[in-house]
Amino acid sequence: MAKYDIKLPYVIEKIDCATQKPIGATVSREVSKNYGLVTDSLPLGIDGKAALVVRFDNSYSAMFRHMQRFLVSSIEIVVILILILYFLIYTIFYQKRVSEQLKNMSHEMRNPIAFLQRVLDSLPDAQRRSRLVKVGEFKITLANLMLDKLLTIKKARIDIHPEEFSVRQLLDNVMMQYELMLEPTGKIKLEYETTQELITADKLCFLNAIVNLVDNAIKYSSGAPDIFVRCFTAGDYLCVSVTDHGVGIPKKYLKRIFRREFRIPKGKTVRCTGFGIGLSYIKMIAKAHKGKITVSSIYKKGSTFTLSIPKNR
Known part of the structure; x- marks a missing residue:
């Protein structure tokens, strides 16, 4: 038994060759009855009347003990x-996601370039040319902001450079550009409900956050965009909210939309391109300014995103 590494519990019985009944055993008869695996009988060769058999414990515990090494090895391999x-x-899946992001990125970057190409190809009268050039300049700004967003997301952190600037002037300029871009069917409206003119923040990041919110509102509008932008104060915060009347966001996704690379599954909203990083980027901007970004939405009715930045730093 030891030579062949057989370690199962066993008993040896002496049996009567004629009746096959036990005459004696190395342990008590009661114990030997629990040993069900029996070898062939081995005649003793003395008088032909007696033989030996070996009974092995056939319980699961005994078998598992004997197979323990093999079981552990198998589990490790599995x-x-x-x-x-x-x-x-x-x-x-990661490669597929990266591939989709690169595809979306090329599409997003192609938009401002295509617009600029149309501007160069058309060049109408002086007044119209002036307006198109302004929109073209804004599109170039958007392209630069997009690159800044991608670089920031890649670093997973954001460095801000606070400066004092006029929020009203910045918002008026943004609204003017989008009014030109949305002509003739879409519209965007700004209401300034505060006497707060100046704020100390990173101007580029603030602009990027507002542009992202407005872009999303336009992108997820179910028809002609109808965007409402509101600037107001709430306690120690200057707030800018962007409201659309688009597809809205299902309630179960509201807590997840600010996660990096999260996008609502297709079929729940209109099919739009994007990287799934815009809202996470806005959250990074708000956090870097010790502010916050909140959302309220009714599915198939519309959404309101509110960026809140401390008035004084």
Whole structure:
């Protein structure tokens, strides 16, 4: 038994060859009855009347004890295979996501370039040319802001450079550009409900956040965009809210939309391109300014995003 590494519990019985009944055993008869796996009888060769048999414990515990090494090794191999499979699946989905992002990125970057090309190709009368040039300049600004957003998301942190500037002037300029862009069917309206003119913040980041919110409002409008922008104060915060009458956001996704690379599954909203990083980027801007970004939405009715920045730093 030891030579062949057989460690199962066993008893040896002496049996009567004629009746096959036990005559004696290495343990009590009561115990030997629990040992169900029996070898062939081995005649003793003395008088032909007696033989030996070996009974093994056939309980699951005994078998598992004997197979423990093999079971542990098998489990380890299975775990390793599962981890490898998980890594392969994760890699495939990650590459697919990166591919989709690159595709969306090229589409997003192509928009301002295509617009500028149309401007160069048309060049109408002086007054119209002046307006188109202003929109073209704004499109270039948007392209630069998009690059800044991508670089910031890649670093997973944002560096701000606060300066004092006029919020009203910045918002008026943004509204003017979008009014030109949305002509003739869409519209955008700004209401300034505060006497607060100046704020100390990172001007570029603030502009980028507002532009992202307005772009999203336009993108997710179910028909001709009808955007309402409101600037107001709430306690120690200067707030800018952007409201649309678009597809809205299902309630179960409201707590997840600010996560990096999260996008609402297709079919829940209109099909739009994007990276899934815009709202997470706005959240980074708000957090860097010790502010906040909040959302209220009714599915298929519209959404309101509110950026709140401390009035004084």
